[in-house]
Amino acid sequence: MIDVENVTKTFTLHNQGGAVIPVMQGASLRVAPGECVALTGASGAGKSTLMRMVYGNYLAASGAIRVGGLDVATAEPREILALRRRTLGYVSQFLRVVPRVPTLEVVMEPCLATGMDRAAAEERARGLLARLRIPERLWSLSPLTFSGGEQQRVNIARGFAHEYPALLLDEPTASLDPANRETVLEMIAEAKAGGAAILGIFHDAEARARVCDREIDVGAFAAAA
Template sequence: MIQIKNLNKSFLLYNQNDTNINVFKNINFRVNKGEVVALTGNSGTGKSTLLKLIYGSYVISKGDVLISDINIRKSSPRDILKLRKNKLGYVSQFLRVVPRVPTIDVVIEPLLEIGCEKKIALKKAQEILERLNIPKNLWNLSPLTFSGGEQQRVNIARGFIHNYPYLLLDEPTASLDQNNKNVVLDLIEKAKLNGSAIIGIFHDETARNKVATREVNLENL
């Protein structure tokens, strides 16, 4: 499970007159296996920041994030990379990839990293790209020139190709049409039934109500 204990985050902006931004204080909640917790709260309350703290991308100011028995605040960068590779998935709002790498290779990468055979990884990638309606003639092209929604679906394919027991989703359905939105919601539902502990941000209330088992509002904590 994921546990958030007395978590505080502030940013000290050295290059802007040492301005201190307090994002949030004393956040406490836990996410069990098979739960989808939706983070809510107005823009700027720190939803994306919280996911980045859990993923180990931002430094924790105070408090703890536990993923099973692993304490993120006390983990070395090497331990965090290992955790991301095996257990902790993150679908960010925007796709970040190395230029000129074909889409299919972007999608199979997480499986190759855990030692999956290339043939099996390719088969899984084809299945998920088909499911997400990415036209076959695009699979061998870099996703950098794709439309916003296509890039988002490549990002989702990458995040769901491996059954991560812990999954962080930042607006996974934001720029998708209804049909593709439903495909993504089905993928989330499947991961939930599989026993993953999931934390997501969903601006779309209908999408949120469909998959979330609980809501944590960052304004009321």
């Protein structure tokens, strides 16, 4: 489902004398449906960079990144948008939303974008928010006013609202209390059972051991400086 092949990444800093920083070379990995693969490596090894390339957020310098048959490295923006709408989800570490939009709407949005009707989308969003223990009295407020942990849970609810066949998770259990951490691990296990291919970064070693089938050390893809 996710197939990364011989990917290279460099950053060129034009405003700092045109410095070219090679950060990754020969990155290859595969994630099959129903499988969860963890990216490991020291901070700065390129875990997030690799994940962002899979999402189309960073440009790969060379190589192929196929998700559901589309090569994200060379696809047109509108093809990537369609992929993100239907196939590829991403739970980032930080929630980015339009100010003023209520939490319930924020969580419903991915479902509405796939064409689901409002009532069904709302039911799904309510279920997820309740499951992640966001008090109902907060649902009509913008999540921008919430605590860090609450924002993280809204972000997870949003990321799981549509059942994406491929899912990227960046530290999904960071800053969660034990009960919510348990819930998120269950949700990941359910997504796997539903056939989702998951690529994740988990600093929490125990969480990683519980939901991940394999680990890939990104340090192996470090570019020779």
